[in-house]
Amino acid sequence: IKTFQTASTLGTGSLGAYVISQAQTASDVLAVMLLQKQFGMTPQNGNMMRVVPLFETLNDLTNSADVLETLFSLSAYVGAIKGKQEVMVGYSDSAKDAGRLAASWALYTSQ
Numbered sequence: 001i002k003t004f005q006t007a008s009t010l011g012t013g014s015l016g017a018y019v020i021s022q023a024q025t026a027s028d029v030l031a032v033m034l035l036q037k038q039f040g041m042t043p044q045n046g047n048m049m050r051v052v053p054l055f056e057t058l059n060d061l062t063n064s065a066d067v068l069e070t071l072f073s074l075s076a077y078v079g080a081i082k083g084k085q086e087v088m089v090g091y092s093d094s095a096k097d098a099g100r101l102a103a104s105w106a107l108y109t110s111q
Helices: 002-007 026-038 058-072 075-080 092-098 100-110
Strands: 017-020 050-055
Touching: 002 026, 017 026, 026 050, 026 058, 026 075, 050 058, 058 075, 058 092, 058 100, 092 100
Parallel strands: 017 050
Antiparallel strands: none
């Protein structure tokens, strides 16, 4: 909470993206959006950080499309991001989790 409290005091454009490592569900993204809103960080005042889920494990990569579909089904969310979503995919954890071949295939199909 202190992170968002401090971030809310910084000028517009001071921060870029808030990357959520090990993102697994839509609620992971929505929780960060809610915390920003709680501290007055909104699209209207220009100091809302982009929220970027980082899908890393094999399961997370496999489920990433469903997570994004859930987010995009929420009109308030789509309005807040102005129709643009940044997503990161990770190789290292999925390779440890499932092996290099399975990880590479999951990265390919999730993208």
